[in-house]
Amino acid sequence: MRGADYVIKRTAFALVTVFVAVTLNFALFRLAPGSAVTDLSRVPHATPELRQALKKQFGLDKSKGAQYVIYLKQLVHGNLGVSFANEQPVSTNLRVALINTLPMVLLGTLFAIIIGTLTGVIAAWRRGTPTEALTVTSALGFYSMPTHWLGLMLIIIFAGTLPTGGMTNEFLINPSFWTHFRDLAAHITLPSLTLGLVLYGEYTLIVRSAMLETLGEDYILTARAKGLKPWTIVRRHALRNAMLPVATLVALSLGYIVAGAILIETVFSWPGIGRAVYDAVLQRDYPMLQGAFLLLTISVVFFNLVADLLYFKLDPRITE
Amino acid sequence: MSSVLIEAPTAPVLTRRGAVLRMLRRNPAALIGSTILLVIAFCAVFAPLIAPYGLHTQVGPVFGRPSWKHPVGLDDGGIDMVTLLMWGARVSLIVGFAATFVSMAIGGTVGVLAGYFGGKVDTILMRITDYFLVIPDVPLMIVVAAIWGPSLFHIVIVIGILLWTGTARVIRAQVKSVRERVYVKRARALGAGHLRIVVRHVLPQVAPLLIANTVLTVAVAIFDETALSFLGLGDPSRTSLGKVIENAFERAAISSGAWWAIVPPGALVALIILGCSLVGGSMEDALNPRLRVAHLSARTFRLRPLVGRGDAL
Amino acid sequence: MSAPLLQVDDLHVWFDLQGGGELHAVQGVGFTLERGERLGLVGESGCGKTTTALAIMGLLPPSASAAGRVLLEGIDVLAGGESTIRPHRWVDVAIVFQGAMNALNPVRTVGSQIIEALELHGVARGATARRRTGELLESVGILTARAGRFPHELSGGMRQRAAIAMALSCNPKVLIADEPTTALDVMVQAQILELLDALCREFGLALVLVTHDLPVVAQLCDRSVVMYAGRVAEQGPVDALYHDPRHPYTRLLFAATPDLDDLDGRVVSIPGAPPRLDRPIDGCPFRPRCDRAFDRCAVEPMLTSLGDGRTAACHLTEVAVT
Numbered sequence: 001m002r003g004a005d006y007v008i009k010r011t012a013f014a015l016v017t018v019f020v021a022v023t024l025n026f027a028l029f030r031l032a033p034g035s036a037v038t039d040l041s042r043v044p045h046a047t048p049e050l051r052q053a054l055k056k057q058f059g060l061d062k063s064k065g066a067q068y069v070i071y072l073k074q075l076v077h078g079n080l081g082v083s084f085a086n087e088q089p090v091s092t093n094l095r096v097a098l099i100n101t102l103p104m105v106l107l108g109t110l111f112a113i114i115i116g117t118l119t120g121v122i123a124a125w126r127r128g129t130p131t132e133a134l135t136v137t138s139a140l141g142f143y144s145m146p147t148h149w150l151g152l153m154l155i156i157i158f159a160g161t162l163p164t165g166g167m168t169n170e171f172l173i174n175p176s177f178w179t180h181f182r183d184l185a186a187h188i189t190l191p192s193l194t195l196g197l198v199l200y201g202e203y204t205l206i207v208r209s210a211m212l213e214t215l216g217e218d219y220i221l222t223a224r225a226k227g228l229k230p231w232t233i234v235r236r237h238a239l240r241n242a243m244l245p246v247a248t249l250v251a252l253s254l255g256y257i258v259a260g261a262i263l264i265e266t267v268f269s270w271p272g273i274g275r276a277v278y279d280a281v282l283q284r285d286y287p288m289l290q291g292a293f294l295l296l297t298i299s300v301v302f303f304n305l306v307a308d309l310l311y312f313k314l315d316p317r318i319t320e
Numbered sequence: 321m322s323s324v325l326i327e328a329p330t331a332p333v334l335t336r337r338g339a340v341l342r343m344l345r346r347n348p349a350a351l352i353g354s355t356i357l358l359v360i361a362f363c364a365v366f367a368p369l370i371a372p373y374g375l376h377t378q379v380g381p382v383f384g385r386p387s388w389k390h391p392v393g394l395d396d397g398g399i400d401m402v403t404l405l406m407w408g409a410r411v412s413l414i415v416g417f418a419a420t421f422v423s424m425a426i427g428g429t430v431g432v433l434a435g436y437f438g439g440k441v442d443t444i445l446m447r448i449t450d451y452f453l454v455i456p457d458v459p460l461m462i463v464v465a466a467i468w469g470p471s472l473f474h475i476v477i478v479i480g481i482l483l484w485t486g487t488a489r490v491i492r493a494q495v496k497s498v499r500e501r502v503y504v505k506r507a508r509a510l511g512a513g514h515l516r517i518v519v520r521h522v523l524p525q526v527a528p529l530l531i532a533n534t535v536l537t538v539a540v541a542i543f544d545e546t547a548l549s550f551l552g553l554g555d556p557s558r559t560s561l562g563k564v565i566e567n568a569f570e571r572a573a574i575s576s577g578a579w580w581a582i583v584p585p586g587a588l589v590a591l592i593i594l595g596c597s598l599v600g601g602s603m604e605d606a607l608n609p610r611l612r613v614a615h616l617s618a619r620t621f622r623l624r625p626l627v628g629r630g631d632a633l
Numbered sequence: 634m635s636a637p638l639l640q641v642d643d644l645h646v647w648f649d650l651q652g653g654g655e656l657h658a659v660q661g662v663g664f665t666l667e668r669g670e671r672l673g674l675v676g677e678s679g680c681g682k683t684t685t686a687l688a689i690m691g692l693l694p695p696s697a698s699a700a701g702r703v704l705l706e707g708i709d710v711l712a713g714g715e716s717t718i719r720p721h722r723w724v725d726v727a728i729v730f731q732g733a734m735n736a737l738n739p740v741r742t743v744g745s746q747i748i749e750a751l752e753l754h755g756v757a758r759g760a761t762a763r764r765r766t767g768e769l770l771e772s773v774g775i776l777t778a779r780a781g782r783f784p785h786e787l788s789g790g791m792r793q794r795a796a797i798a799m800a801l802s803c804n805p806k807v808l809i810a811d812e813p814t815t816a817l818d819v820m821v822q823a824q825i826l827e828l829l830d831a832l833c834r835e836f837g838l839a840l841v842l843v844t845h846d847l848p849v850v851a852q853l854c855d856r857s858v859v860m861y862a863g864r865v866a867e868q869g870p871v872d873a874l875y876h877d878p879r880h881p882y883t884r885l886l887f888a889a890t891p892d893l894d895d896l897d898g899r900v901v902s903i904p905g906a907p908p909r910l911d912r913p914i915d916g917c918p919f920r921p922r923c924d925r926a927f928d929r930c931a932v933e934p935m936l937t938s939l940g941d942g943r944t945a946a947c948h949l950t951e952v953a954v955t
Contacts, residue, residue: 149586227722
């Protein structure tokens with residue numbers, strides 16, 4: 001397989017980074033001033049038995065070094081501790097939250113990619129015309145808007161027509177599949193739209209830049225010389241090459257988007273991972289925080305790796 | 321090597337500030353951006369002198385509607401919105417610049433060290449940068465702000481600590497290329513000390529890029545502060561624009577229909593960020609000129625009538 | 634007498650400059666090309682020879698404007714801009730670029746790019762196209778199997794041959810070669826030139842060879858046009874230009890080429906640099922660097938006929954021959 005060692009090298013680097021992230025995670029939450037996790041008196045409704053159990057589980061009576069080892073062992077088993085707030089395993093909470101966040105984030109990202117690519121190509125194609133200026137300005141404009149503020153604006157505009165909070169309508173009792181689906185679709189619209197609008201601007205600029213770069217390449221001149229029509233050249237020769245940096249950019253930003261969804265989920269009361277982090281902060285639910293943090297860091301590393309490998313796979317010029 | 325036919329105008333010399341100003345003037349985007357920023361900065365700096373009403377003075381009912389006396393209405397405490405916007409911009413800009421300063425100091429130092437010394441120093445510094453890059457910033461900011469407690473100082477430090485990585489990378493690349501230039505090598509051969517070389521040769525070449533990066537970082541810093549305030553982690557004693565939005569949100573401005581308490585402050589933040597993006601982006605473009613001409617676009621080459629020099633054979 | 638195969642008449646090209654103003658890259662260039670004839674377009678970098686060549690095919694960027702006539706078998710194809718010239722591309726006039734260029738799309742195979750040309754102009758489709766591609770590659774000395782390779786997998790010389798094969802795929806009447814050997818090794822240069830020579834002879838192609846490398850012109854071309862500062866300085870049969878140049882620039886240009894047979898001769902270089910083309914020029918553009926300039930040169934010289942198919946733009950031709 002082409003470049004097997006490149007793949008191995010990048011994967012190894014990713015694993016090392018994860019390990020470092022795990023260690024940093026430990027350091028941040030166990031060694032930071034305030035050592036909040038050890039302050040079990042903050043747990044609401046904590047019974048002495050629970051405190052004892054938690055103490056034992058986290059080895060809080062042992063040395064920091066021993067704690068670290070226990071922490072690692074637990075991680076390998078997927079045990080991220082127990083949430084202070086709802087006394088459920090952190091991993092379960094996170095899983096539910098993640099499942100809620102992903103569709104919303106993916107929908108918004110898809111919207112951003114499609115609109116961003118379209119506007120980017122148009123802006124590059126109509127270089128130097130008012131169309132380009134308009135496209136770029138609106139891309140920059142939306143890109144500059146604070147995410148939560150845009151969400152609030154959309155709420156103001158669409159308050160009557162679309163649901164503005166939560167993931168489902170709690171008053172629906174035993175809904176049929178279709179009713180439930182329509183309900184979900186209605187609720188997911190505004191959050192994903194907000195995400196899409198805030199994100200697309202960046203893609204527009206990247207696609208436009210990559211497209212202009214590609215259109216200046218020599219093989220475009222050759223294609224013209226061969227007698228191909230301009231739009232055919234764009235479609236068949238330029239687009240593929242211009243999308244290369246976009247593909248990797250998308251993979252990279254996916255890692256961060258999940259984290260960025262915090263603001264949107266807070267505005268729209270969406271029960272996802274962003275909200276989970278926020279609630280955990282408010283409630284000082286440190287096991288949840290630590291777990292969520294780890295999950296987010298790993299997702300960034302993971303998507304960075306995907307971006308690396310994707311670029312390698314898509315560009316036949318890169319040999320090693 | 322492409323068959324570029326135009327004798328491309330050479331890249332502007334980076335030595336004088338005049339060159340930067342000239343670049344700005346030629347570029348409409350930069351012009352608009354700078355105008356926006358100057359106007360807002362003026363209002364922010366002179367807020368104590370030119371604000372129409374007192375910052376804590378109630379001049380009407382809660383969420384009073386916009387009127388001639390109060391063009392943007394009143395907030396949840398009956399305070400004039402225009403006053404709030406001016407003071408809010410002041411605090412937001414202060415936080416933005418302070419945080420950027422922190423990030424520039426760290427990022428610039430790391431970048432220069434890594435780029436100038438190369439080798440082991442470079443590798444170690446870049447590894448550290450990579451790890452910082454991997455940490456998702458918003459969650460980290462939230463966690464640190466929550467642990468440390470909300471205060472303007474902490475916010476500034478937290479934002480600064482997260483933003484330096486971008487600067488470090490950009491500066492490092494530039495320093496690396498400058499280091500290879502002839503006059504730097506000559507200075508080294510003449511026995512000039514490292515510090516002297518960095519200060520006299522490297523920094524002047526790196527400065528414009530640093531400025532462009534600073535402007536863009538300010539935009540991110542202000543955004544981050546807004547986000548933190550919204551999540552309730554901002555400094556409660558200072559009224560930044562983010563705090564204004566948060567206050568309105570908390571006091572149910574939307575359900576009261578008081579859009580003027582929410583829309584203008586956010587729009588102002590958006591304008592500041594837009595201004596910074598326009599100026600910083602134009603500066604970056606000017607410093608990395610794209611010498612290649614697009615071979616293809618919707619427009620084609622034009623025709624002119626025959627010139628006729630009278631020597632056609 | 635029928636119209637020449639290709640005639641360029643009073644061609645001007647301007648480029649818009651960033652920040653205002655324009656560059657007058659080609660200033661009233663004209664020449665003719667008959668069937669099977671080989672013409673060398675020579676001059677320093679920036680003299681406008683490449684722009685002229687591209688203008689023949691209308692391959693100018695959007696920032697360009699052009700005036701003048703480009704007559705293909707008597708028809709002015711430049712008159713309607715992009716739309717009138719596009720139908721003639723590749724089927725009447727084809728071009729091969731410099732070897733170092735990214736002239737072939739790096740993410741598509743070499744074969745697919747040749748097939749694209751064949752199918753676009755209805756020369757062949759499907760299996761026939763594939764077979765024809767193989768034949769074309771063989772004719773330039775590349776194994777058919779290489780059709781499935783990507784450009785970066787081929788050596789510079791092979792890439793250039795593939796480009797030549799692609800250029801010939803639709804049986805054009807004129808082949809333009811823009812610095813075809815400049816970026817290649819000396820050994821490979823010789824091979825490519827031999828290839829061009831053989832192919833042009835075999836298919837009766839007319840050739841416009843754009844280059845600053847004079848020995849190449851001497852080897853391949855019958856006639857040559859010497860350009861300076863966007864204009865024609867001198868034009869005529871290659872032998873005549875070499876042995877009896879009438880324009881000082883032509884003389885200095887040929888003298889600047891080191892001659893392996895004359896190891897004791899000195900290498901002469903032309904001091905100074907060509908004039909800027911974004912402002913109008915007073916008088917003869919070569920005057921600052923000319924070793925024979927005199928007072929008449931303050932007035933721009935016209936291109937005058939010298940008989941025997943030669944022309945030159947120099948006041949010295951009007952003075953008694955020295």
